[in-house]
Amino acid sequence: MSMWLYDLLIEPWTHAYFIKAALGGSIIAVACAVLGCYIILRKMAFIGDAMSHALLPGVGIGYLVMNALFPGGFTAGGLLLGALIAAVLTSLCISFLSNAGRIAEDTAIGIIYTGLFAAGVVILTRFQQHINIDLNHFFQGDIYGIAWSDLWLGAAVASVVLAVIIIFYRHLTIVSFDPTMAASIGLPTHFIHILLTVMIALICVAGISMVGVIMIVGLLITPAALAYLLTDRLPHMMIWAAVMGVLSVVLGLYFSEWVNASGGGSIMFVGFLLFIVGLILAPRYGLLAAWLRRRRIVPQADIEDVLKLAYEGCCQLSDMAMGVVRATKAARQMVGEELLDPTSLRQGSILLTDKGRQEAAHIMRSHQLWEGHLIQAGMTAQAAHEAAEALEHLHHREVLVDFAAELEHPVLDVDGRPIPPADSSG
């Protein structure tokens, strides 16, 4: 292997800080991604955002309290507990405010999280000398500086979150999908909502020291959203989300090494790029697939024109007035709908099946009746013929019944050709 590739791909793994970053980041990313599936399915993304910011006062107060109780010692527990209380409080405040009066939920979220975040900033800056939390750190995290204790905390929280999701998979899914049904079989929907909220808070606390408050929201939402584009099954979605989360972390760390940029920022930037790629290329729900699908749709009018031309005796694709390309596309579609005979199409000629003849007769009749109706309404024969070319595609049976009655059930059209009878198949 060339030296260059070695430096690019292997060399970073020889540093303990890189390994720790990759390990810690991946652990958090997996838990975030799986939890994130429920967040986006429940359309709670905004709440995740709110929650992560609202943690600040909880973390600050927890730190102060633990410092007062155990000077200089054990603070991780205080941080977690403070954050949990803040999370539950946030979610209760939001649901109270949005049920209390005129304030809608999104407004309530905006008010509560900025308010609590501001309280956190005030606490942190007022007690600066007592609290060893750096606001910049809260925003950006420091993935290359994670301590073993951070790693253990992350692993513990991630295990708890994944275990809860596995154990309560059924309950979380049904409460997300159909809360009314969930309540009717006696599930505690409110408790399950709080449970989700608490898990978001836990994972935020564990992850903020690594990637910061904004990027943790990204890890919760972006990989899950990408997975949502890739599959229709919730278990698959969770696995895809986890894979994409880990991929973001590892590729992001490489990227940050190569260009010498912030680790947390690089992780989320790569995650974002992965999402964009997925958005374009996803097999079923991607933009490219949607575009291709739209292109493949043959206009109904083209099909009807081919039917009518074939009915009138035109039997070569190359003779179709619309041009051979459009006619071929329409013809292929019509074979699928059993309107055309496939064997003769392969030789470039058009042969209607019985079903095709029936449909074609209906379009013919529509054209002739429209023509008759328009002439009766005062149009010249030439103008009526041209207008009927467009209007014949409005061939709802009830319209034709009205026209036939109006023209006193004609058998010949204005040019003296027979009008096919209305078919009885309905």
Added chain:
Amino acid sequence: MSGPDQSNSAVSIEHLTVSYQTKPVLVDISLEVPRGTVVGILGPNGAGKSTIIKSIMGFVPRDFGSVRIFNEPVDDACGLVAYVPQRGQIDWNFPVTVRDVVMMGRYGHRRWYQSMRALDRAKASEALESVRMSEFMDRQIGQLSGGQQQRVFMARALAQESEILLLDEPFAGVDAATERAIAGLLAQAKEQNKTVIVVHHDLETAAEFFDAVVLLNRRLYAYGPPREVLDQGLLAEVYGGKLRNLSWRQEEAT
């Protein structure tokens, strides 16, 4: 004791009054649904039909009155009622398959630490079979027609094996095949002595689907056999100005 036959009552509502904030939605509703009947609830938009369904599930705070399910207060009676939601309440992009949805009907039969058993899977397949949706087992629910989606939720309600089925507008916007399937299921449920309460909006078909009809518009206007309840004068009173459509149909018939 005199009065209605208590032992035969599935749902018993007495003086039920419900309001949202200050707006009264249901005023002094009393009605008794005997076991094994198929009841239609009719009324204009905003009449409180969905609200009465929700109060039979015990979800709505009552201002006054009581709802009893098999003579138990509704707040204690849990799992006796299966519910088919209104179409608009479901997120059709949710990544669940037909099979997943029907299995949800079995969740109430297992405690949280128990896993689903072969019996549950069998009941789910049976329910899917009875609405003729077995071949779509592995489809995501968004990739079905409206009528097929309705049938899946019917199957879920059947898999619940509840004594009481509540359906909120199952006939809204479905194709003829689904309408027949749902009507067949109503009949089938009745044969199994189940009690079915259906919110319905089409006055014309009410008589053929239901044993009894409730005419509701905030107050209870009538409750009884369809032929008696679907009386022109009463309908005009309940639907007020909104009856134009119906009278037009009458003119056409005469």
